[in-house]
Amino acid sequence: MSMALGVRHCALAIAAVAVVSLGASAQAQEPSAEHLAAARAAIDAINATDQFDAILPNAAQNLKTALIQTAPNLQEVISVTVDETAIEMAGRRADLEREAALIYAKNFSVDELQSITTFYSSDAGKKLIESGPIVTRELLQAAEVWSNGISRDLSTATEKALQATVGETPTEGATADTQ
Numbered sequence: 001m002s003m004a005l006g007v008r009h010c011a012l013a014i015a016a017v018a019v020v021s022l023g024a025s026a027q028a029q030e031p032s033a034e035h036l037a038a039a040r041a042a043i044d045a046i047n048a049t050d051q052f053d054a055i056l057p058n059a060a061q062n063l064k065t066a067l068i069q070t071a072p073n074l075q076e077v078i079s080v081t082v083d084e085t086a087i088e089m090a091g092r093r094a095d096l097e098r099e100a101a102l103i104y105a106k107n108f109s110v111d112e113l114q115s116i117t118t119f120y121s122s123d124a125g126k127k128l129i130e131s132g133p134i135v136t137r138e139l140l141q142a143a144e145v146w147s148n149g150i151s152r153d154l155s156t157a158t159e160k161a162l163q164a165t166v167g168e169t170p171t172e173g174a175t176a177d178t179q
Contacts, residue, residue, distance in 0.1 A: 031105035038113035039104035040097070045120035047129060049100050056093070060086040 031039070043049060060082050067078045104113065119125045159169040 029106075031102065035105045035110050035113075036101050038110045038117070039101040039108070042104055042108070042113040042116040042120070043097070043100050045117045045125070048104070049096055052096060056086055056089060 064079055064082045067082070068075045071078065108116065120129065159171070162169045
């Protein structure tokens with residue numbers, strides 16, 4: 001057996017061991033039924049996948065519009081066919097729920113998922129879900145007002161400090177071109 005052939009056999013053996021060990025570690029990381037159930041409960045409590053509910057109806061409507069523009073004389077049959085096909089595909093929503101549960105199970109322990117579920121199932125958690133977007137929008141508006149004020153006050157205070165230290169501010173000697 002040549003040395004090159006021996007090296008190839010060794011490389012193949014190492015690759016086979018790597019593939020088997022990677023497969024075993026991937027299987028070992030598969031969450032338990034309890035973990036997936038906790039993840040699904042948390043997903044339900046926080047409405048994690050609700051934002052995706054409109055994907056299929058929107059896709060169906062967009063497809064109808066495109067097909068009807070192409071063949072307006074088939075509007076009725078296109079509309080019925082797209083609706084029937086979309087209804088058949090509605091069951092695939094479970095695939096998203098399954099993927100979401102795997103993602104949550106991968107990132108949170110069973111205890112953490114149960115804590116999330118407990119909080120978001122409480123009145124305070126439900127209110128946070130309901131009012132969260134409004135609070136976030138108001139907070140962003142307040143941060144913008146604060147940012148503008150702090151920038152203005154920083155500029156004013158710096159100009160005063162520079163005036164006191166060097167007798168002028170950088171903007172006093174600047175021409176209209178450089179401002």
